[in-house]
Amino acid sequence: MPGELSRTVISLFHRKREVQQQGGLLNGDDPSAFNEHDPIRLWIIQVGVIILMTQLLALGLRKMRQPKVIAEVLGGILLGPTAFGRIPGFTQHIFPQESRPYLSLVANIGLCLFLFLVGLEIDSGIIKRNAKLSAIVALAGMILPFGFGAALAVPLYNKFIPKDVEFTHFMLFTGVAYSITAFPVLCRILTELKLLDTTVGIVVLSAGVGNDIIGWTLLALSVALVNAGSGLTALYILLTCVAWTVFLLFPAKFALRWIARKTGSIENGPTMFFMTVTILLLFGSAFFTDIIGVHAIFGAFVVGIIVPREGGLAIALTEKLEDMVSILFLPLYFTLSGLSTDLGLLNDGITWGYTVAICVLAFVGKFGGCTLASKYMAGFNWRESSAIGSLMSCKGLVELIVLNVGLTANILTPQVFSMFVLEALLLTFITTPLVTKLYPPHLRVRATASGSPFAFVGDEEAARRERRSRADELTKSRFTVVLDKIDHVPGMMSLVQLLQPARPQITRSRPSSVSDDDNAPAKSPASPLPGSQSIFVNALRLIELSDRVSAVMKSSAHDALLKSDPVLAIFRMFGQLNNIVTSGTLAIVPFDDLAYNVAEQAQRDDADMIILPWLPPHTDVDGYGAPLAEPVTPSAKPSTNPFDAMFKTGSGSHAEKSASVIHSQFVRGVFSQAKTDVALFIDQVGPEPSPISAAGTRHVFLPFFGGPDDRLALDFVVQLCASEHVTATVVRIIKSEEGHPAMPVQQPKTDKEAEEANAMTVASGIVGFPDTVYGQATTETRLQSETADNIAWARYASPAANEPHDPALTRIEFTEAPAGEPLHAAIRQAEASGLDARGRPRELLVLTGRSRRLAVENHANELKGLMEEHGNVGPEVKRTIGDVATAFIVVGCGSAVVVVQAANIPLD
Structure with a gap:
């Protein structure tokens, strides 16, 4: 039809004018x-x-x-x-x-x-x-x-x-x-x-x-x-x-x-x-x-x-x-x-x-x-x-x-x-x-023991009595290892491997019929410590429960997820290859309940110690694990400090700081709520191979200041040295008259205050910021602690040491070092022990007590000077691991640091 195209075009413009106003x-x-x-x-x-x-x-x-x-x-x-x-x-x-x-x-x-x-x-x-x-x-x-x-x-x-x-x-x-x-x-x-x-x-x-x-x-x-x-x-x-x-x-x-x-x-x-x-x-x-x-x-x-x-x-x-x-x-x-x-x-x-x-x-x-x-x-x-x-x-x-x-x-x-x-x-x-x-x-009655061969299901008082009966035992055989990331697996495997006691050497040509006396492990030169045949490790896989439906579905499919989880599968295979009895437990809980769940699971397993990992945030790799095109701080030496994200002047991003602070709150929560001994493994190497994973001898350094945590660390060193591949240096740091004054002893005014001061551990009531707060040491508790320190030191350092520990003690060097500046002296001793007889560097594992209760010395002033010299850290570090471990972290001494805290189990 003539004019159809023109009419169509005109109608389009007409419609354009008639389009309803959209407003704004x-x-x-x-x-x-x-x-x-x-x-x-x-x-x-x-x-x-x-x-x-x-x-x-x-x-x-x-x-x-x-x-x-x-x-x-x-x-x-x-x-x-x-x-x-x-x-x-x-x-x-x-x-x-x-x-x-x-x-x-x-x-x-x-x-x-x-x-x-x-x-x-x-x-x-x-x-x-x-x-x-x-x-x-x-x-x-x-x-x-x-x-x-x-x-x-x-x-x-x-x-x-x-x-x-x-x-x-x-x-x-x-x-x-x-x-x-x-x-x-x-x-x-x-x-x-x-x-x-x-x-x-x-x-x-x-x-x-x-x-x-x-x-x-x-x-x-x-x-x-x-x-x-x-x-x-x-x-x-x-x-x-x-x-x-x-x-x-x-x-x-x-x-x-x-x-x-x-x-x-x-x-x-x-x-x-x-x-x-x-x-x-x-x-x-x-x-x-x-x-x-x-x-x-x-x-x-x-x-x-x-x-x-x-x-x-x-x-x-x-x-x-x-x-x-x-x-x-x-x-x-x-x-x-x-x-x-x-x-x-x-x-x-x-x-x-x-x-x-x-x-x-x-x-x-x-x-x-x-x-x-x-x-x-x-x-x-x-x-x-x-x-x-x-x-x-x-x-x-x-x-x-x-x-x-x-x-x-x-x-x-x-x-x-x-x-x-x-x-x-x-x-x-x-x-x-x-x-x-x-x-x-x-x-509550649990239908299964969550896959643990030594899980305890019953009333808590019976477990408490059993733990009291084992309070004087020095060798630990049951461990709860916490795994929430695959990055934690190498360090945990290395530390657990060190805990495996030495096995008796068996002659291949032994007769088919051997008497019990001939097969007694105590007569073997490589026999394990008395009463310890093997260790039991329960790997606790933590998954945070979010608001998502899929998280709830994972909880419902607990058994299937327990079998298919790659982290637990790797750890189970590690146990089989090293003849370590391992089991896996999976917990999907909200973040606020993670620490409580760890403490509860360890109590249910009747574990002797909880082992926690703490990895550093790595600022020199991108989100996919590949190196960055340019270092964050090109002129600076790449730091191996696991708390680099908490340095006030460091190069860690805000996200890394938040992640480290959040994880520190979880660790402090475990420290405060655990009814058993706790060990925190801090890897200072980062993405490099694990510091104690290579073949050869591993050397452990322990600065002994005193207190229940340091006594636990001393017992732990002796157990580690039961392995012929582990040597150790234990230095008792004695505060001399010069230098900073010791922490003053405060006398209680009333019997009630004395009773509160004797309390070993009190959980903080601040929600979201779990911590471990200790009562002020009195003269009586201080004297008791110092007496226990002397007994523990004499047990191992004296020539008349108990015979069952002789093989381990031969691989430990005990020394005493008076010092006006205890932390500086401990670091110098650690650096010296990090060299072998030929002066070559060797892998060094630093073991310290958390020392936040009944500590002999107050290191606050000396630690402040170390941080001014080597770099500052946030308050979360000291609250989490204590002053002594913080000093080694700040200086970067040692390939890894293990911080232990002794359990508080009253015997009355």
Whole structure:
């Protein structure tokens, strides 16, 4: 047609002029005004308000050990008409009614992703391993609550529900809401309370899985009945849903496993192609279940169940999706739920009476059913049974999803919806404190010994008595080695290898029948120390528990992760090659509980000593381990100081400083909470080979100042020298009259002050900054300590030393050195011992006591001078390792430094 092109071009310009103004601050428009052609601005404002509110509430509730879902639900309620909605103009500007469809779309997409993650969390193997107990608890925890919910539905329906709603539909939703258990929240509570490896935790986890599967099936049935126009239609919907579920559970599951294997996703994590197929299947299943009359979340949930679990694929898949779901999508969903929750509707006594009845019956049904079933059918005692009932009564976000489905289907009114939301919030809130009260840690029974051949499971008093009986033993045979990074493995292997006692030499041509007397190891010149045949090492692998779902999944898959963890695998192989009895334990706990977990695990293992690693931050390598193009300080010599990140004038980055400070707080926490001896291994070499890993003789230097820590170090040196490849130099530093004055002795004014001063170790009450604070030494305690020092020194340095230690003592050189400046003298002696007889450098391991209690001298002034000369360190260093070790760190003396602290075990 003539002129068509011109008219088209003109129309385009005409449309350009008619395009609606987008507005903006420069035009004087309100950026929060809703524009259906450009909803992104208001949507971003809404997301910002929601996330900020949720995170602020989570900070406070985390201190109360409450799950994050409480903050999300409470934040949604506060942003709704209950609180902020009463502010004039707030809802109209931030959450206008016309903008909610956009929020709802994003929230429902996130809900499908979340139900997919819930399906990923469910492991059918847990049910198979505990089928009988889990079935008993799960059925009892659903039948009784469902009956209570159905009974309460009668008065609720007559009082609050319009008559155009079918009673059977309302009764079904009420029963499902009562019988449901929040499995995702339950997993996090079990993990944070350290119940996963207890008999209670295993049963609750298994019952929660079964409860979740049955609950979602009942929800799908409820939605099908509501959406069906007749009973025959409901049957068709149900049969179609069952057929789709069977298709997913068998053909689709096998196909997905085949794709995972072909793409290498099981071995190397999910590939892009596997992720694409999984996401398409997820939303395709959600679309199908939605169009047949069942909610879309059911289809997403089933797809999560069929993802292969081999090789940690489900965990890796969760790690790729969980952040956006938990940070963005779920808070949006709960805010929409909160916008529909108006607690102001509970405005009379009758309504509150029904609300209280809803809360009481919901708790009694779950708690009573699970508790009675656990006691009389599963054989648990009352404490364990009540803990199971309390945990199964956790509602969390799963019931809220059920309630929102009912509200969307117009089965629940806003008033009844608000009643049930309050019930879900209350029951979730009381779960953690109730379980802590009913089932305290000292009464918990662990299902396994966590893989340790010498793990102790029993009452703590018996272990305490046993440790008292071994208080005078000098040889240590049981160790708990802490590993939280693969970088720690080389140093820990080197130190553990030194601890292995010498083995008796066996003649190859020995006769086939040898008497016991002929085979006695005590007669062998290379026999181990008396009473020690080998050492037992339990490698404790620490993984910090974060807010992520994948961290909780790792806790649930504890046994599989224990076998596949590369750090533990390397350490176990090291033990086999060196004939050292080793075991592995894995702990996934929050950062605040890491130190407590180490102390608790050592006590459970009945360990003689905890060994901690501390590696330096390396500023001369990039994030991938490759050297930097230019040194941070080109003119400076590369420092091997492990505390370089704490130097006030050093080149460490702010991130390195923060990492070192955080790790120092963890180490100080172990020092303060441990009930056994502790050794801190500090590697001063960094990325170079381990300082004591090379073949040949290793030399140990110990400056002996006195005090319980130094006495422990002296015993430790003797044990190390039982190996013919270890020699040592022990120098007793005696303060002369010249130089700095000794630490004054303060007399107690009262008996109470004397009793407090005699306390060896007192844990600091400052949360987040664990430390070890010691009472002021009195004349009596000082004299006792000096007497013990003299006895310990005479035992080893005297020519009349005990015969069993003669082989070790022949490799130790004992000297005494009066000095006006003890630290300077100790460093000079260490540098001299770092040279062999020919004057060649040799690997030197410096061993010191932490010396933060009953120390003979106060080295503060001398240490200050050393730091002015060689470089300053932050206060975290001295608080962590003490003044003597800090001096060697500042000077850089020795390839490695081991700092030991003696346990405080009163004998009364």
